[in-house]
Amino acid sequence: MKSLKYIWRNITRNRLRTVLTVLSVGFSLSLMTVLYGYMEAQESWGTEAAKYNRIVVMNIQGFFGQLPISSVEKIRNVDGVRAAVPYAWYGGTYQDKPMPFAQFATDASQAFQVWDEYKLPPEQLKAWQENRQGCVVDRRLAERWGWKIGDRIPLKGTSYQFDLDLQLSGIFDSPKNTDSLWFHWIYLDEGLQQMNAPVTGNAGTVFAKIESSDAIPGVIKVVDERFASSDNPTRSQTEAAFAQMFTDMLGNIQAYIRNIGLAVVFSLSLVAANAMAMSMRERVTEIAVLKAIGFSKGRVLGLILGESCLIAMLGGLFGVGVGCAFLQVLHIGIPQFFPFPIMEMIGPWTGAGLLVAAGIGLVSGLVPAVRAAQLSVIDGLRRVV
């Protein structure tokens, strides 16, 4: 019999207490896993975007500023720009569900040059370009809603006054689930003009494909200089920086998450330490017997720390497992916010969750372990030897 068996038997000695301790560690770490997973998804989006040499041009005031549609052509004319399209967020409701997927107004003539990693059959692209009310969607989005080519997809505007009556022209394949629907910018703008909407001709943002990554800094400089003296000065950035901007928009959320995580870990350590201390109090005589028959201080210390670490690690495995499963569910349910399947996101940050669990085990077991190691055999045995 070796120490691990004895440690395991001690863990199963009071099953309810062990299960509750494991669950308390597990649920808290699952929450942390989801929060850190979200941050990881944002970073992954940026990393992914960096591969495709795209820039995003927007009004210097950000999303609240406008970018005239004429700017698209001006950007196309900059050296190094291969293609550019408007990209305006619509955000309508579908079947009374508010924004169940992402919807963007763009330009069918160059959209698949800007996102050249997306694949759309040529005949479907042609059909979309020829149908003013046509739209294209990500294949996984089409599968989720059961759409087929020719289906009508009515969208009710929320921030825009104009409702869209779209017809599915094509289904594209993308490396990641974009959960997106694209339709003609011109269809939206003409509708807004007919309704005498206060704001028309707004491209929203402009996405541009650049010849090479080396050319990106130069293009950004030229674009921003070209619009600097206009009514709508611009701020251009790489798509990766644009993705990071969304994370930055959360402000200090990352710091909050980390600080809350630390607080959770600290409180969990206290909970687990209390459970370990209770367990040790019940076993004072047993520990004294172990020391009497020759177990050294170090060995007793190792047994207790091993026990607390094993409990915490079980909680950690449970928590990280549940957290990853929940991230996968979020990826399936709201891929626009969680665009990556969990298998592509698992990395050092998930291992960090297990390290945190091990840390909880060490911290929670340290005081009981030291006290057990220092226990006087005579005091522990009391009435016996």
Add this chain to the structure above:
Amino acid sequence: MGDAVRSGEKVVSVQNVFKEFRRDQNSIPVLRGINVELDACEYLALMGPSGSGKTTLLNLIAGLDRPTSGNVIVCGQNLGQTSEGDLARWRSRHIGFIFQLYNLIPVLTAYENVELPLTLTPLNRRERDEHVKAALQVVGLADRMDHYPRQLSGGQEQRVSIARAIATDPTLIVADEPTGDLDAKSASEILDLMQRLNTEFEKTIVMVTHDPAAAARARRTLHLEKGVLVNDVSSAR
């Protein structure tokens, strides 16, 4: 594993030992100038009223405590001059413990309880298995090796405790009131077993007891009163 000793060799030598406990500012003398010599294969009973110091003396001989002054030399080791870590190693090699309340580990089977002190030795799994089975055979519980303590009677638990004490083949077995928590029949069986360990297996035993009948099984009886040795009787057994 314990070193083999021959009959007549000195196993325990307690030389002018004083032991005091401190409670706040007060010093409480428990043992006052005790001198005891114990040869190999002896079976010694320590008797005396509560507070006479017999358990304290047993603790000193077992290496669980240190004297305030004087020397306690057991199996050639001066225990008062030995570090705590070395004492733990020394106990694992030389001492087998039998407790009044058995003190088996409840989450381990009889087999695993007996194996516990053997995990501190360099024996491999097969050798440990042989030792455990032999010890359980000696105490007559080979058929209960997979039972947990809660599945055993008090007498059986004490026999497992004895098996644990002899598994490492220690030089000295110390027992504190080994029959104190047992009925008369079980107590008699335990005393028979301890006598057999002494006579058949030539184990040196030091036993604390209040029971004159238990003490009568020993070859020699020491009486303590107020920390002083008042009587040393050897039986003709």
